[in-house]
Amino acid sequence: MALICLGEREAVEWLYDVRVSMIKVGYLKYIAQENGNFNNVHAWNYDLLLRRLSEVAEEYGINVIYVDESYTLLRCPWHGDGCSIRISRGLFKCTTIDKVFNADLIAVHNILNDTSNPKP
Ligand SMILES: [Zn+2]
Numbered sequence: 001m002a003l004i005c006l007g008e009r010e011a012v013e014w015l016y017d018v019r020v021s022m023i024k025v026g027y028l029k030y031i032a033q034e035n036g037n038f039n040n041v042h043a044w045n046y047d048l049l050l051r052r053l054s055e056v057a058e059e060y061g062i063n064v065i066y067v068d069e070s071y072t073l074l075r076c077p078w079h080g081d082g083c084s085i086r087i088s089r090g091l092f093k094c095t096t097i098d099k100v101f102n103a104d105l106i107a108v109h110n111i112l113n114d115t116s117n118p119k120p
Contacts, residue, residue: 008052016060027066072107
């Protein structure tokens with residue numbers, strides 16, 4: 001979100017200033033082919049954004065890792081597998097504690113804690 005609001009260079013400069021050494025970026029695999037609409041295909045060019053981010057980050061010595069966002073909502077951050085439900089677009093529910101959370105925050109948490117990628 002910060003990248004879109006600030007622009008790539010300003011966002012990378014801010015990340016550099018707070019000593020971030022690695023950026024994980026969600027790669028929207030097949031979105032244009034499977035779920036494309038005006039908002040996610042025509043209104044912005046995600047590939048261009050990723051290339052600019054990677055180029056600017058390289059200038060600052062920050063690594064950029066592309067992460068597959070598939071299945072990032074299948075795991076509850078507190079209880080693991082078996083209690084997570086996506087109740088609507090943008091909302092995640094843990095059935096164990098019967099609470100609803102923002103799905104993007106859950107996905108980001110799971111991406112950051114994914115052991116298949118090094119942590120930033
Ligand atoms: Zn849970």
